[in-house]
Amino acid sequence: MQRPPLLHTENDTIVAIATSPGRGGIGVVRISGPQSPPIADAMLGRLPRARRAIYSEFLGADGIAIDRGIALYFPKPYSFTGEHVLELQGHGGPVVLDMLVNRVLELGARLARPGEFSERAFLNGKLDLAQAEAVADLIDSGSQAAARSAMRSLQGEFSRRVHRLVEAMISVRTYVEAAIDFPEEEVDFLGDQQITDAIDDLLAEIERVLASAQQGCLLRDGMRIVLAGPPNAGKSSLLNALAQVDRAIVSDTPGTTRDIVDQHIQIDGLPLHLLDTAGLRDAADDIEHQGVSRARAAMQQADRVLVVVDDSHGVDLQVLMTQLPPGVPATVVRNKIDLSGRKPGMDTTRAVTEVAISAKTGAGLVYLKRHLKQSMGYEIGGEPTFIARRRHLEALHLARERVLAGKQLLVDRRAGELLAEELRLAQQSLCEITGEFTSDDLLCRIFSAFCIGK
Numbered sequence: 001m002q003r004p005p006l007l008h009t010e011n012d013t014i015v016a017i018a019t020s021p022g023r024g025g026i027g028v029v030r031i032s033g034p035q036s037p038p039i040a041d042a043m044l045g046r047l048p049r050a051r052r053a054i055y056s057e058f059l060g061a062d063g064i065a066i067d068r069g070i071a072l073y074f075p076k077p078y079s080f081t082g083e084h085v086l087e088l089q090g091h092g093g094p095v096v097l098d099m100l101v102n103r104v105l106e107l108g109a110r111l112a113r114p115g116e117f118s119e120r121a122f123l124n125g126k127l128d129l130a131q132a133e134a135v136a137d138l139i140d141s142g143s144q145a146a147a148r149s150a151m152r153s154l155q156g157e158f159s160r161r162v163h164r165l166v167e168a169m170i171s172v173r174t175y176v177e178a179a180i181d182f183p184e185e186e187v188d189f190l191g192d193q194q195i196t197d198a199i200d201d202l203l204a205e206i207e208r209v210l211a212s213a214q215q216g217c218l219l220r221d222g223m224r225i226v227l228a229g230p231p232n233a234g235k236s237s238l239l240n241a242l243a244q245v246d247r248a249i250v251s252d253t254p255g256t257t258r259d260i261v262d263q264h265i266q267i268d269g270l271p272l273h274l275l276d277t278a279g280l281r282d283a284a285d286d287i288e289h290q291g292v293s294r295a296r297a298a299m300q301q302a303d304r305v306l307v308v309v310d311d312s313h314g315v316d317l318q319v320l321m322t323q324l325p326p327g328v329p330a331t332v333v334r335n336k337i338d339l340s341g342r343k344p345g346m347d348t349t350r351a352v353t354e355v356a357i358s359a360k361t362g363a364g365l366v367y368l369k370r371h372l373k374q375s376m377g378y379e380i381g382g383e384p385t386f387i388a389r390r391r392h393l394e395a396l397h398l399a400r401e402r403v404l405a406g407k408q409l410l411v412d413r414r415a416g417e418l419l420a421e422e423l424r425l426a427q428q429s430l431c432e433i434t435g436e437f438t439s440d441d442l443l444c445r446i447f448s449a450f451c452i453g454k
Contacts, residue, residue, distance in 0.1 A: 013039070014112035014120075015104040017097050018453035024092030026069075029100045030453055031109060032117055036084035039107045040073060043088070048073040058088055058100055066099045067091055081117055082124030115450025119443070122435060129435025129446070130159050130392070136450045137220055137387045145269030146219040150387040153216070158386040161209050162433050165399075168205065169430070172198045173423045180416045199407045203400065210396045216388035222264075222271030223376050226298050228324070229308040230315065234335040237359035238308055239263055239276040242369075267369050270376070275302075296325070304375060305330045306368075311356065312339035321352065331371060335359055346371055391442075395429045402426035 013033025019026065031039060040047045044056045053072050057065035069090035079085040088100060105111070113119075115136070122132045134153035141147035152158070175195060227235040243263045261276040277295030299305050305324055309315045311334040324330055332354040337344060344364030347354045355371055357364030406422030409415040431437045 013109040014116055015101055015109040016112040016453035017101060019092060027090055027092035027097045029088040029097060031086040031104055032081045032083045034084060035108050036086040039104055040086050042107055043103060044071055050075050058090060060103055061106060066103060067096050081120040082126045083120060112452060114452045115447030117454055118450055119447040128159050129438060130433055131156060133389060133446060134387055135454060142271045143266050143269045149216050149219050149385050153386040159434050162430055165205055165209060166427055166430050168202050169423055169427045172202060173420060176416055176420050203403055206396060206400045212385045213388035213392050213396055216385045217390060217393055218270060218376055220387050222273055224273045224303045226275045226277060226302040226305045227308055228277055228295060228299055228305050233308045233310045234359045235276050235308045238335060239274050241359040241362060241365060242274060270373060299328060300325045302328055306333050308333045308335050310336050311342055312336045331355060333357060337363060392433050395433050399426040399429040
């Protein structure tokens with residue numbers, strides 16, 4: 001159910017440099033809007049044929065060439081934005097590109113806002129909102145897996161699955177509302193098993209889409225892992241071992257880490273944000289006290305806390321675990337098994353999963369990496385997924401809760417009207433993913449985070 005095309009309320013023409021700032025072999029200036037054809041006439045001396053590249057000089061107001069390169073013209077509606085689009089591909093010097101932009105501004109265009117090209121594509125029905133977001137996610141991809149997933153979303157895979165959910169929901173709503181409209185019939189349509197089965201099928205499909213979206217969100221946002229525990233347990237060594245680089249200072253002196261040390265890594269395409277924190281203990285001075293306070297604050301925002309302990313020394317895990325924020329998932333990492341003699345491995349029989357490793361030798365790291373992927377529901381080599389954002393997950397969660405609430409009302413009270421209302425609200429939540437029902441404030445937040453020129 002794609003959002004119907006909307007007329008753009010602004011008749012102005014926009015321009016921006018579409019390539020990264022700095023020196024480069026090629027620089028692209030992108031122009032979109034009704035003034036694109038006359039701008040082409042003024043700067044090229046002619047309007048290029050549609051979708052045919054021409055080699056031309058790019059002329060200034062005095063008729064002297066600013067640059068020369070390739071020009072492409074895309075007439076509406078057959079362009080990325082759905083408007084007339086002109087692209088000038090010249091040399092990538094910042095001064096030259098600024099001169100070209102200034103010339104376009106002289107001819108009546110204005111500078112584009114961040115994401116305005118993609119915003120116009122959305123408003124003109126060329127992309128739905130999930131696809132438009134995938135444009136930015138493709139540009140910002142932090143791994144090959146994330147890039148492939150963003151491309152699948154841009155090609156419409158996520159949107160198609162959402163549309164199928166909406167169509168299934170409409171089918172159930174139609175049946176329920178028909179039963180409400182004909183109460184005089186002797187047959188109890190609301191008691192028909194067909195409705196319950198259809199709702200169960202709908203919930204199962206929402207769960208499948210939600211599972212794929214959760215993995216897609218992981219690929220986009222990654223996982224925030226905080227390394228916590230007593231001083232001298234090997235937290236910094238573990239960060240270096242996972243990052244495969246000497247990022248944090250390692251010393252036998254307890255309390256070496258005072259501030260938070262962060263490092264971005266990947267495990268089988270899963271981006272991880274590791275934070276090494278100060279050891280949890282009674283601070284010896286004000287600086288260490290601030291470090292411990294920052295460690296506790298970082299743990300509250302973590303997706304998972306790795307509680308690193310020295311396996312060669314006794315430690316009261318029960319007391320240590322009470323220092324963690326409530327509700328944050330935790331894993332105990334028994335480090336230094338090269339000294340304790342414990343075999344590497346993972347123990348899931350305890351209340352908190354324990355992984356035995358040696359950050360120094362690398363023994364057991366494979367178990368820790370596997371555990372991190374499993375704990376976040378990440379499956380390598382599974383069904384290809386699509387990229388997703390947290391707002392998508394929230395919409396899917398809300399849709400599921402609405403359908404569950406409606407089912408309960410049907411079972412307990414045969415409340416057809418209330419079921420129909422819950423299904424309507426669930427459908428609205430799903431349509432917010434693709435942008436059929438979306439507030440202007442949300443659109444502003446989404447597109448303002450794009451880069452200029454896209």
